[in-house]
Amino acid sequence: MGRQETAGTARNGDGDISVAELQLATRNSGMPLEALDWAVTPVGLHYLLIHYDIPRVDAATWALHVDGRVQRPLTLSLDELRSRPARTVAVTMECAGNGRAHLEPRPLSQPWLVEAVGTAEWTGTPLRPLLEDAGLLDDAIEIVFTGLDHGIEGGVEQDYARSLSVDEASRDEVILAYDMNGQPLLPQHGFPLRLVVPGWYGMTNVKWLARVAAVAEPFAGYQQAEGYRFLRDPDDDGDPVTRMAPRALMAPPGYPDFMTRRRFVALGPCAVRGRAWSGDAPLTGVQVSADGGRSWHDADLDDADLGPYAWRSWSWTWDPPGPGDYELWCRARDAAGTEQPDTPDWNVKGYANNAVQRVPVTVG
Ligand SMILES: Nc1nc2c(c(=O)[nH]1)N[C@H]1C(S)=C(S)[C@@H](COP(=O)(O)O)O[C@H]1N2
Ligand SMILES: [Mo]
Secondary structure (H helix, E strand, C coil): CCCCCCCCCCEECCCCCCHHHHHHHHHCCCCCHHHHHCCCCCHHHCCCCCCCCCCCCCCCCCCEEEEECECCCEEECHHHHHCCCCEEEEEEEECCCCCHHHCCCEECCCCCCCCCEEEEEEEEEEHHHHHHHHCECCCCCEEEEEEEEEEEECCEEEEEEEEEEHHHHCCCCCEEEEEECCEECCHHHCCCCEEECCCECHHHCCCCEEEEEEECCCCCCHHHHCCCEECCCCCCCCEECCECCCEEEEECCCEECCCCCCEEECCCCEEEEEEEECCCCCEEEEEEECCCCCCCEECEECCCCCCCCCCEEEEEEECCCCCEEEEEEEEEEECCCCECCCCCCCCCCCCCCCCCEEEEEEEC
């Protein structure tokens, strides 16, 4: 590392990935795009994003504290949480930094291309009844969720923590999850307990949860007030990052070249498949282009089998006019009228870049 770099505070305009970025990229793995073939991502293929270190937690001594502006502070063991009413929700989770490495200049942080996504069946206990048992005081406006992991970011030493408004935290689908795809959470996914907020970008889903606290003031912690905001310039306050923008991804067809990952397919009709989601509004369509966005074709979109919070599969048959080099593009749109842009919308920290995926393919 030639110079000291701090994630999210510096920019790299020269196009080269630095050792500091590589160091993040080797810890935080993406979902290999061929795993789009699974409706529910096998746990080991789900993407990972860990800001600091993975805490080692002893479930026998761990407890969740529910306190702050409540009438009755609660302390719950993992067994007590598991004996409460349970709910399973299929959720597509995507890191807010997905797409960051395609931005120019590239914001310095985890350099995702498009692979920071996965879908899991999370089982846990709904949060709202727990807040009701604790009894929120009238002045409670937000709930702060704090993890056991600790580090320094933007010069601030902190426990990883995020907040939600009482209204958002009280939605039916918000759960405290202890199982992922029917198995106890793995250490890297937040064992023994994590928050799951369907529809929101990944940062909301606090792992290694230790404390749920009601507060009477807007939470001003780093991950709320400094991180995860859309900034046009570094001095901006910016709007908070919240729900996932629409995105379609394709499982690249054919087979890859090892180094470039360019795809090779035989001449003839080619099935192009993928999955698409939006955290803002229901999906209304997916389109594919094989000519650099000049013409678009409607893909078939499957039923929302996994429920409203998970991706849907799509497919389209491509009949290339002849041998040669092509680029396949895909894009999703949702009922809020949002469609993926051809080119990225740049912001200082590189969030929510949902520009269309481009897959180079050679037809032979
Ligand atoms: N405590 C804690 N929770 C966390 C994080 C973290 O670093 N610490 N990373 C967040 C981010 S940025 C993302 S994208 C998701 C990733 O969840 P996963 O690793 O299970 O896919 O967890 C979120 N929850
Ligand atoms: Mo993230």
